[in-house]
Amino acid sequence: MRAAVTLAPNEIAVSSVDDPVPGLTEVIVRPELVGVCGSDIHFYAGHLGIAPKGRSLYPRIQGHEFSGTVESVGADAAGKVEIGARVSVWPLASCGGCYPCRVGRRSVCDNFELIGIHTDGALAEFVRVPVDQTFFVGDLPAALGAFVEPMAVAVHGVARGEVTSGEQVVVLGGGPIGQAVSLAAQARGARVLLVEPIAARRELADALGAEITLDNATSDVVSNVREWTSGDGAPVVIDAAGVPEAIRTAVDLVASAGRLVVVGISDQQVLLRIGPFTAKEFDIRGSSCHEREDFEAAIRLVSDARDRLGPQLRTEFTLDETAEALEFAHAHPEAAMKVMVRVSG
Ligand SMILES: [Zn+2]
Numbered sequence: 001m002r003a004a005v006t007l008a009p010n011e012i013a014v015s016s017v018d019d020p021v022p023g024l025t026e027v028i029v030r031p032e033l034v035g036v037c038g039s040d041i042h043f044y045a046g047h048l049g050i051a052p053k054g055r056s057l058y059p060r061i062q063g064h065e066f067s068g069t070v071e072s073v074g075a076d077a078a079g080k081v082e083i084g085a086r087v088s089v090w091p092l093a094s095c096g097g098c099y100p101c102r103v104g105r106r107s108v109c110d111n112f113e114l115i116g117i118h119t120d121g122a123l124a125e126f127v128r129v130p131v132d133q134t135f136f137v138g139d140l141p142a143a144l145g146a147f148v149e150p151m152a153v154a155v156h157g158v159a160r161g162e163v164t165s166g167e168q169v170v171v172l173g174g175g176p177i178g179q180a181v182s183l184a185a186q187a188r189g190a191r192v193l194l195v196e197p198i199a200a201r202r203e204l205a206d207a208l209g210a211e212i213t214l215d216n217a218t219s220d221v222v223s224n225v226r227e228w229t230s231g232d233g234a235p236v237v238i239d240a241a242g243v244p245e246a247i248r249t250a251v252d253l254v255a256s257a258g259r260l261v262v263v264g265i266s267d268q269q270v271l272l273r274i275g276p277f278t279a280k281e282f283d284i285r286g287s288s289c290h291e292r293e294d295f296e297a298a299i300r301l302v303s304d305a306r307d308r309l310g311p312q313l314r315t316e317f318t319l320d321e322t323a324e325a326l327e328f329a330h331a332h333p334e335a336a337m338k339v340m341v342r343v344s345g
Pocket residue numbers: 037038039064065149150
């Protein structure tokens with residue numbers, strides 16, 4: 001089959017490799033569109049190259065945001081999914097034995113493996129996946145099928161924030177995850193104020209139902225949020241920006257007794273005053289990846305939002321242009337909600 005193989009940092013070769021063969025409980029899926037994720041860009045740049053146990057992750061076929069058609073089925077997977085079915089793939093496998101797994105928090109399994117990072121992913125004509133990680137999506141358009149995974153990240157974030165109906169939620173960052181968080185919070189009945197410096201992303205957030213959008217470069221976010229919440233501060237703040245300034249702002253924005261959820265990934269440091277932790281008694285919670293229920297909920301949510309989401313969704317590249325797609329996504333955060341690579345269909 002043809003595949004885009006990341007051989008080493010900043011080096012992708014689109015070439016012929018052996019077709020994958022399904023194990024007993026696995027299936028082979030032919031991907032349609034594959035979303036480019038921030039983590040893909042980090043992996044390509046060489047920032048994620050060593051797995052926790054010290055083994056190199058290269059060479060690797062990347063791609064973990066996708067739907068596709070089931071092409072073949074392992075012996076013990078027969079009956080669980082039909083050949084020809086269209087599925088979206090939950091890319092996270094967990095060990096079941098570590099502390100987070102034992103307490104029902106598989107999204108932070110100590111030994112988790114993500115398709116497209118720890119095992120070969122969807123930037124190829126065929127990808128091998130465990131049948132238990134496939135979810136039937138029927139006639140959901142391919143671009144929306146590829147958006148289920150980032151939506152699941154957002155669903156998990158609002159679940160970590162215990163967002164409830166009518167609550168006022170501030171979302172920091174209007175990239176794909178921030179937009180998905182806004183939708184996921186609205187789906188729970190919340191009102192959303194989204195903060196983002198890039199105008200095109202604010203316009204997208206408006207189109208996707210945010211009540212207010214603010215440019216943090218030109219407006220005083222803290223006083224605007226105070227006014228919006230009648231002086232309380234925000235009961236829930238969700239960071240999808242992953243920069244120190246956003247975390248500092250979040251601590252200022254969050255109401256006393258509120259919740260602050262960090263979804264944005266970063267290896268940067270942030271300096272915070274200790275005072276607000278005691279003075280405000282807010283909870284600060286991390287959020288990583290997703291659980292099986294988040295993925296199932298994300299399929300419903302993406303499907304429900306298909307009319308609003310469909311036209312906004314993508315800039316498209318071919319499999320041969322995979323390196324260009326990654327570089328474009330890195331260089332043009334404002335260009336589209338999602339950069340996608342078309343593998344088939
Ligand atoms: Zn992703």
